[in-house]
Amino acid sequence: MKVAIMGAGLAGLACSVVLEQYGIVPDIYEAQYKIGARFTNGEAIMNILDYPIEDCFSYLAHQYKVELEPINALKSLVIHGPKDSALITGELGYITARGNHPKALEVQLGDISKAPVFNNNFFTTDDLKDKYDVVVVATGNSNEPKRQQTWETDIVANIIGASIRGHFNPHQAEVWFNDCYAPQGYCFLLPYHSHVASLCLAVPGTEGVDLEVLWQKFLAGLDWEFSIKDTFTLHSFEIGRNKSLVTENLVFIGHAGGFVMPFLGFGQFTSMLSGFEAAIAIANSNLQSYIDAMQPLIESYYPSLKMRRVLAGMDNHKYNLVIKILQNKYANTVFSKFPLPVLKAAAAVLDPFTSINPELH
Ligand SMILES: Cc1cc2nc3c(=O)[nH]c(=O)nc-3n(C[C@H](O)[C@H](O)[C@H](O)COP(=O)(O)OP(=O)(O)OC[C@H]3O[C@@H](n4cnc5c(N)ncnc54)[C@H](O)[C@@H]3O)c2cc1C
Secondary structure (H helix, E strand, O other): OOEEEEOOOHHHHHHHHHHHHOOOOOEEEOOOOOOOOOOOEEEEEEHHHHOOOOOHHHHHHHHHOOOOOOOEEEEEEEEEOOOOEEEEEEEEEEEEEEOOOOOEHHHHHHHHOOOOEEOOOOOOHHHHOOOOOEEEEOOOOOHHHHHOOOEEEEEEEEEEEEEEEOOOOOOEEEEEOOOOOOOOOEEEEEEOOOOEEEEEEEEEOOOOOOHHHHHHHHHHOOOOOOEEEEEEEEEEEEEEEEOOOEEOOEEEOHHHHOOOEOOOOEOHHHHHHHHHHHHHHHHOOOOHHHHHHOHHHHHHHHHHHHHHHHHHOOOHHHHHHHHHHHHOHHHHHHHHHOOOHHHHHHHHHOHHHHOOOHHHO
16 A cells, blocks of 8 residues: 655654554655754643543553653643742643754654655645555644645644743743733743753634734743853644545644644644544545544544633733632642543533633634
């Protein structure tokens, strides 16, 4: 069987690695000059946000025979509101590296895969679909699903970020909610070394968002020492759903499959899962089984979207209230002990907050 994969990112390489286990070696077409040729950053995989399993990396090793390493376990999360902060501790998940880093997840998957990667190739599905039995679309954006008219955008995010040098607890992430510099969004710090971390600001909006002004306000409020190594800006990062994961011989995975969760824009684990499951379905010549396998993830998209809408309806007064709740000692137990159902439950409990911003429904 001849298989092409468009995109040597997380989802595309995950798909390739499992296809190869079945003896199918795909041709991978990558737009960039090498795997991981993007900004280097730290990202998180959090048990509470991803999937109802206890340990993502053991799950991948056990279920798909793919051994990957995070940078560090995530053991504490500091949540800063406008006035106070709350600390959540426990086995919260992992910090991973992405992009141009030797332990970046895409680099690790690229090391496992033996499939040829044809770099500097920016094709469309029209260029490939007649030459292959199956074309896997793993391009990390909504361009191809939009061309197929199967895409619905729920959120357009704008992100500005930097690698910073300083002194960090490598097991601790921090997140800031404050509508003075992150209206309807948030800022976060994820260390991927004790001396290097990613610091990012993400806000929704299609126009009139002056990221640089918000970023400078955020940086000005930080009262610890750091220096900026390099910065990046991403405008119009679209999070949405792909209504048709399989169209003729095209299979959509990762971000192109709609597997970035809207609440905080997390999509690493879900993108890899979609790649693994697509590979199994392709190897078994049963593409419908990919759609079936993805149902739990598709369903978990909606509570995540609801939480996203709750966030969009928050202001500094409400952030202060939530921080007070999180400071309660029982909140820590809930966050650290239970996986996805917490998100579903929180979405239901916080439902009244969504009415604050009805146009987002
Ligand atoms: C700043 C930022 C922070 C994030 N933080 C987190 C986080 O903390 N936790 C989390 O879980 N998720 C996070 N995410 C989301 C996560 O990174 C994505 O969900 C994940 O990378 C999606 O994987 P993918 O394989 O679909 O896309 P990617 O990993 O982006 O790979 C897509 C690949 O396709 C290539 N490509 C594009 N077009 C073509 C084409 N036409 N032909 C060939 N190749 C093409 C690209 O060059 C790229 O290599 C973050 C995203 C961003 C932008």
